[in-house]
Amino acid sequence: MTAADNGGTAMTRVVTLTTDFGSGSGYVAELKGRLLQAMTPFTLVDISHEVPPHDIRAAAWLVGQSCPAFPTGTLHIVVVDPGVGTERQLVWARLGPPQAHQEFLCPDNGVLTLALKRLPLVAARRIRVPPEASATFHGRDVLAPLAARFLDGLHPESLGDPLDQLATLRWPAPEEAPTGVQGEVINIDAFGNLVTSLPATLLPRLQATGYLRVGRHEITTLVRTYGEAAAGSAVALIGSQGFIEVAVVEGRADKRLSARIGTPVAIDIPASENRPN
Amino acid sequence: MTAADNGGTAMTRVVTLTTDFGSGSGYVAELKGRLLQAMTPFTLVDISHEVPPHDIRAAAWLVGQSCPAFPTGTLHIVVVDPGVGTERQLVWARLGPPQAHQEFLCPDNGVLTLALKRLPLVAARRIRVPPEASATFHGRDVLAPLAARFLDGLHPESLGDPLDQLATLRWPAPEEAPTGVQGEVINIDAFGNLVTSLPATLLPRLQATGYLRVGRHEITTLVRTYGEAAAGSAVALIGSQGFIEVAVVEGRADKRLSARIGTPVAIDIPASENRPN
Amino acid sequence: MTAADNGGTAMTRVVTLTTDFGSGSGYVAELKGRLLQAMTPFTLVDISHEVPPHDIRAAAWLVGQSCPAFPTGTLHIVVVDPGVGTERQLVWARLGPPQAHQEFLCPDNGVLTLALKRLPLVAARRIRVPPEASATFHGRDVLAPLAARFLDGLHPESLGDPLDQLATLRWPAPEEAPTGVQGEVINIDAFGNLVTSLPATLLPRLQATGYLRVGRHEITTLVRTYGEAAAGSAVALIGSQGFIEVAVVEGRADKRLSARIGTPVAIDIPASENRPN
Numbered sequence: 121m122t123a124a125d126n127g128g129t130a131m132t133r134v135v136t137l138t139t140d141f142g143s144g145s146g147y148v149a150e151l152k153g154r155l156l157q158a159m160t161p162f163t164l165v166d167i168s169h170e171v172p173p174h175d176i177r178a179a180a181w182l183v184g185q186s187c188p189a190f191p192t193g194t195l196h197i198v199v200v201d202p203g204v205g206t207e208r209q210l211v212w213a214r215l216g217p218p219q220a221h222q223e224f225l226c227p228d229n230g231v232l233t234l235a236l237k238r239l240p241l242v243a244a245r246r247i248r249v250p251p252e253a254s255a256t257f258h259g260r261d262v263l264a265p266l267a268a269r270f271l272d273g274l275h276p277e278s279l280g281d282p283l284d285q286l287a288t289l290r291w292p293a294p295e296e297a298p299t300g301v302q303g304e305v306i307n308i309d310a311f312g313n314l315v316t317s318l319p320a321t322l323l324p325r326l327q328a329t330g331y332l333r334v335g336r337h338e339i340t341t342l343v344r345t346y347g348e349a350a351a352g353s354a355v356a357l358i359g360s361q362g363f364i365e366v367a368v369v370e371g372r373a374d375k376r377l378s379a380r381i382g383t384p385v386a387i388d389i390p391a392s393e394n395r396p397n
Numbered sequence: 398m399t400a401a402d403n404g405g406t407a408m409t410r411v412v413t414l415t416t417d418f419g420s421g422s423g424y425v426a427e428l429k430g431r432l433l434q435a436m437t438p439f440t441l442v443d444i445s446h447e448v449p450p451h452d453i454r455a456a457a458w459l460v461g462q463s464c465p466a467f468p469t470g471t472l473h474i475v476v477v478d479p480g481v482g483t484e485r486q487l488v489w490a491r492l493g494p495p496q497a498h499q500e501f502l503c504p505d506n507g508v509l510t511l512a513l514k515r516l517p518l519v520a521a522r523r524i525r526v527p528p529e530a531s532a533t534f535h536g537r538d539v540l541a542p543l544a545a546r547f548l549d550g551l552h553p554e555s556l557g558d559p560l561d562q563l564a565t566l567r568w569p570a571p572e573e574a575p576t577g578v579q580g581e582v583i584n585i586d587a588f589g590n591l592v593t594s595l596p597a598t599l600l601p602r603l604q605a606t607g608y609l610r611v612g613r614h615e616i617t618t619l620v621r622t623y624g625e626a627a628a629g630s631a632v633a634l635i636g637s638q639g640f641i642e643v644a645v646v647e648g649r650a651d652k653r654l655s656a657r658i659g660t661p662v663a664i665d666i667p668a669s670e671n672r673p674n
Numbered sequence: 675m676t677a678a679d680n681g682g683t684a685m686t687r688v689v690t691l692t693t694d695f696g697s698g699s700g701y702v703a704e705l706k707g708r709l710l711q712a713m714t715p716f717t718l719v720d721i722s723h724e725v726p727p728h729d730i731r732a733a734a735w736l737v738g739q740s741c742p743a744f745p746t747g748t749l750h751i752v753v754v755d756p757g758v759g760t761e762r763q764l765v766w767a768r769l770g771p772p773q774a775h776q777e778f779l780c781p782d783n784g785v786l787t788l789a790l791k792r793l794p795l796v797a798a799r800r801i802r803v804p805p806e807a808s809a810t811f812h813g814r815d816v817l818a819p820l821a822a823r824f825l826d827g828l829h830p831e832s833l834g835d836p837l838d839q840l841a842t843l844r845w846p847a848p849e850e851a852p853t854g855v856q857g858e859v860i861n862i863d864a865f866g867n868l869v870t871s872l873p874a875t876l877l878p879r880l881q882a883t884g885y886l887r888v889g890r891h892e893i894t895t896l897v898r899t900y901g902e903a904a905a906g907s908a909v910a911l912i913g914s915q916g917f918i919e920v921a922v923v924e925g926r927a928d929k930r931l932s933a934r935i936g937t938p939v940a941i942d943i944p945a946s947e948n949r950p951n
Contacts, residue, residue, distance in 0.1 A: 134433050136426070142864025143420055143697055144722030146739035147914070149690070152719055153743025156688050164719070165429055165441070168421030173865050174924050185423035189430025189537070202924055205899030255899040257914035260743070310419025311450050345482030345532040360424070360534035370451050370479055411710050413703070420697055442706055442718070445698030462700035466707025466814075587696025588727050622759030622809040637701075637811035647728050647756055 132161045134194040135267060138183055139259065140171040141199070147257065151199070154264035158271040167196075174202040176230050177289055177381075181307050184234020185361060187215075187222045197267055198226035199259035210247040210262055212276050213286060215239035223276075225263045230289035237291065246280035292317040292382075300388040301325065305334075305379055306363070312372025316385045318364040325387050326364060332356040333386040334366055337377050346370075409438045411471040412544060415460055415508075416536065417448040418476070424534065428476070431541035435548040444473075451479040453507050454566055454658075458584050461511020462638060464492075464499045474544055475503035476536035487524040487539055489553050490563060492516035500553075502540045507566035514568065523557035569594040569659075577665040578602065582611075582656050583640070589649025593662045595641040602664050603641060609633040610663040611643055614654050623647075686715045688748040689821060692737055693813065694725040695753070701811065705753070708818035712825040721750075728756040730784050731843055731935075735861050738788020739915060741769075741776045751821055752780035753813035764801040764816055766830050767840060769793035777830075779817045784843040791845065800834035846871040846936075854942040855879065859888075859933055860917070866926025870939045872918040879941050880918060886910040887940040888920055891931050900924075 135155065141147040148169050155164065167186050171179045179200040187196055201208075209228040216222050216239035224232060225247075253261035270276070294303040294317055303317035314334065318326075326332060331340040341355045349355045351370040354377065359365030366373045366385075373379065412432065418424040425446050432441065444463050448456045456477040464473055478485075486505040493499050493516035501509060502524075530538035547553070571580040571594055580594035591611065595603075603609060608617040618632045626632045628647040631654065636642030643650045643662075650656065689709065695701040702723050709718065721740050725733045733754040741750055755762075763782040770776050770793035778786060779801075807815035824830070848857040848871055857871035868888065872880075880886060885894040895909045903909045905924040908931065913919030920927045920939075927933065 132438065140864075142724075144720075144724030144736075145864050146721075146736050147863070149719075149721045149736070149740035150743045150914075153740060153745070153748075156717065156719070156745050156748075161686065163433065163441075164717075165426075165433070166421075167423075167426045170419075170421030182421075182423050182426070186426035186430060189427045191430070191433050194430075194433075203901045206901035208901075254912075254914045256911065256919075260914065309424070310417075310422050347480045347483035347485075357533065358531075360427075360531045360537065365533075409715065440710065440718075442703075442710070443698075444700075444703045447696075447698030459698075459700050459703070463703035463707060466704045468707070468710050471707075471710075586701070587694075587699050624757045624760035624762075634810065635808075637704075637808045637814065642810075 132163050133271060134163045134165055134191055135271070136165045136167045136186070136190065136194060136196045137169070137199075138167040138171065138179060138196065139169045139199040140173045140175065140179070141169050143169045145169060147260070150257075150260045151197075151264050154260055155268055157265075158268035160271045160273075162271050171200050174200070176200055176202070179231045180233040180235070180289060183231060184238055187235050188220075188238055190222060192220050193223065195223045195225065195267060195270060197259070197263055198224060198231045199263065200231055201227045201229065201258065203227065203229055204258050205255035210249065210258060211244055211283060211286060212247060212266075212279055213244040214242045214276070216242065225267055227258075228283075228287045230287050232286055233288040233291055236286065236288060241286065243276070244283040244286055245276055246283055248280045294318050294322070300329070300386050302384060302386045304385060305381055305383040307361075308374050308379070308381065312368065312374040313359065314366040314373050314377070314379050314383070315359055315361055316364050316366065318385060318387065320358045320362050320364065322364060322387060323358060326356065328390045329387050330390070331388075332364065332366065333384075333388060334377050335379055335383045339366055409440050410548060411440045411442060411468055412548070413442045413444045413463070413467065413471060413473045414446070414476075415444040415448065415456060415473065416446045416476040417450045417452065417456070418446050420446045422446060424537070427534075427537045428474075428541050431537055432545055434542075435545035437548045437550075439548050448477050451477070453477055453479070456508045457510040457512070457566060460508060461515055464512050465497075465515055467499060469497050470500065472500045472502065472544060472547060474536070474540055475501065475508045476540065477508055478504045478506065478535065480504065480506055481535050482532035487526065487535060488521055488560060488563060489524060489543075489556055490521040491519045491553070493519065502544055504535075505560075505564045507564050509563055510565040510568055513563065513565060518563065520553070521560040521563055522553055523560055525557045571595050571599070577606070577663050579661060579663045581662060582658055582660040584638075585651050585656070585658065589645070589651040590636065591643040591650050591654070591656050591660070592636055592638055593641050593643065595662060595664065597635045597639050597641065599641060599664060600635060603633065605667045606664050607667070609641065609643065610661075610665060611654050612656055612660050616643055686717050687825060688717045688719060688745055689825070690719045690721045690740070690744065690748060690750045691723070691753075692721040692725065692733060692750065693723045693753040694727045694729065694733070695723050697723045699723060701814070704811075704814045705751075705818050708814055709822055711819075712822035714825045714827075716825050725754050728754070730754055730756070733785045734787040734789070734843060737785060738792055741789050742774075742792055744776060746774050747777065749777045749779065749821060749824060751813070751817055752778065752785045753817065754785055755781045755783065755812065757781065757783055758812050759809035764803065764812060765798055765837060765840060766801060766820075766833055767798040768796045768830070770796065779821055781812075782837075782841045784841050786840055787842040787845055790840065790842060795840065797830070798837040798840055799830055800837055802834045848872050848876070854883070854940050856938060856940045858939060859935055859937045861915075862928050862933070862935065866922070866928040867913065868920040868927050868931070868933050868937070869913055869915055870918050870920065872939060872941065874912045874916050874918065876918060876941060877912060880910065882944045883941050884944070885942075886918065886920065887938075887942060888931050889933055889937045893920055
């Protein structure tokens with residue numbers, strides 16, 4: 121979309137930034153300065169610059185969580201790139217159906233893993249790194265100038281070779297075991313709430329069993345929202361991300377339950393279904 | 398581009414966000430994505446996503462401090478909402494005179510307490526929660542889409558029932574006691590400066606007494622601005638918020654004086670006015 | 675303003691903010707609210723609000739690193755101002771050639787030291803502080819309203835007296851010594867990477883010597899980019915800022931090498947050039 125295309129009706133194109141540079145980093149400022157060299161107005165949105173350093177998995181969660189909420193045609197620039205300057209590719213990608221597509225500029229290192237689970241890959245292109253680019257900051261020297269050219273009308277078809285698939289990380293999925301369904305903690309938010317890999321569709325099984333196992337703890341209070349239990353209670357509920365979530369009301373579940381990313385969670389087979397051998 | 402280019406009209410409408418989601422949270426990104434679905438351009442400003450989790454009082458301070466500075470018609474979205482999904486109401490409110498009004502979308506849990514002290518309530522409406530909204534993220538599922546509809550022309554009159562008043566927190570006010578006037582620390586800023594509940598109008602009494610009591614400490618250096626005393630000095634002055642403030646020059650008053658929100662402060666009756674029984 | 679109103683020509687003027695107020699500070703919100711009182715649309719960019727309190731040197735680094743990347747005519751507001759309300763001046767300055775000039779509103783306390791090394795001073799004016807301004811928050815009461823007036827067409831020539839030069843801090847430069855060239859750590863980024871004062875042009879000497887001295891450590895692995903050495907390796911390379919930089923691959927060089935701002939670094943004379951007495 122260009123300014124002309126929207127006839128003055130809608131917002132300008134949205135460009136988002138996700139990095140591990142740290143809030144207030146001069147690297148972020150350099151990225152923004154380069155982007156703002158575009159001749160076409162756009163709306164710049166920071167998603168995060170607080171991704172833990174080099175944590176591709178955390179970036180993949182954040183991008184996958186966030187991108188479906190943005191307007192069609194949003195361009196997401198993701199610079200969590202421990203392999204900058206090595207053989208890893210830089211890519212442009214379009215995901216999702218025409219009425220709700222999202223575009224990305226990023227290293228092909230797995231940062232789109234969750235986004236690709238939510239929105240199908242429509243097109244991708246390899247990006248050539250110009251010889252004058254630094255070896256250590258492709259976000260500033262390659263991706264931001266390219267984004268500015270996209271804003272000003274460059275077509276992605278003019279980029280390098282098309283790609284059929286992108287790199288992805290192993291992503292935790294629930295597994296059926298003889299004792300029940302097993303998952304793990306996949307995200308911990310700023311409240312200390314634990315988002316698990318168990319989808320909301322497992323709620324009936326959770327209700328039948330009556331408790332959620334989190335590491336060595338059993339969470340027996342199942343609620344619809346945080347405020348339904350007393351402050352300090354550990355509760356399980358369907359969170360806003362569509363997964364079963366664990367919280368401590370007005371407290372921190374990660375601390376209370378000594379949980380971290382990867383901590384096992386499980387819904388056991390209900391006691392009534394256990395059969396003696 | 399200059400003002401003339403766009404007909405000299407004005408900035409687009411300003412929308413601010415204040416949450417306890419944490420900087421770089423995917424929840425903030427989801428809020429912004431939904432807002433940006435508006436068809437009408439607007440200016441998005443982050444006030445803070447660093448409100449301490451569930452701290453309605455801190456949010457009330459921040460909103461009350463900030464909102465009067467914004468252009469007329471600014472829409473402030475405040476999502477510090479430990480009671481999300483329970484009986485607490487969501488509200489739209491308009492505060493202040495027509496030439497300087499501010500609008501709000503927030504839970505009716507006291508986050509507007511200080512704003513209401515600075516700007517009178519003009520109108521408020523209850524917001525209906527649509528049945529498809531999640532139980533845990535009304536910011537994303539109710540307030541942001543509603544804000545987008547306001548931007549696109551929806552009139553607040555189409556919302557739920559009008560409200561005559563909003564929930565407020567107890568807010569500290571100075572009290573006269575036989576020994577003098579008593580207040581407390583109501584905010585601590587990033588420099589460690591202590592903002593007290595004692596208004597600037599008490600300066601003559603402070604000067605007559607010659608010191609400010611802060612917990613067990615007496616601050617005897619009264620200055621006009623920080624740089625008027627040597628580095629390391631504890632000083633009292635009229636701060637930019639219109640209250641008596643305590644600072645340590647190029648240091649941290651909160652650490653030095655072991656002060657926190659609620660620490661008592663006092664201006665004693667001057668010694669010359671003390672009468673023997 | 676809509677996209678159509680500006681004919682799709684160009685971005686609006688960019689205004690950046692750099693402060694030590696802390697992310698999410700109400701002081702930042704007050705600054706922004708005042709700025710947004712401008713009648714002319716502009717693009718507001720946060721560079722940082724995480725400058726360490728009162729750290730003029732850190733602000734000077736950040737402003738110097740960032741400003742050259744921004745579009746011509748960008749207005750940078752820098753409020754790291756421990757001397758607010760004292761004799762220190764407030765200034766407006768224009769730096770750099772007409773095709774790439776940057777403008778600044780800031781205290782004249784050295785925050786432009788590095789910017790002035792990168793872009794020559796073209797013009798500067800003293801700013802008069804109006805009597806109604808607070809003594810402790812000139813960013814809000816003087817600089818932001820003035821920036822709004824600039825946006826709306828005020829010419830800097832209407833300000834106070836012209837200035838020929840601005841205050842600068844001592845800035846570390848490499849020094850030749852009998853044992854080699856000596857510098858120091860001038861910045862540490864969010865990854866813990868150490869940016870040194872040794873410019874990239876010293877690379878041939880570093881290669882001839884074969885190691886970089888950092889405090890009591892010798893870094894013997896010289897690479898082109900981080901990913902060229904194994905995780906955990908301490909490496910030296912040319913960083914994105916044009917200086918020799920020290921990193922620990924997927925780790926933190928500051929922690930590993932116990933380095934901080936000012937830690938000495940050196941490229942010794944190659945062993946082959948050492949002559950016995």
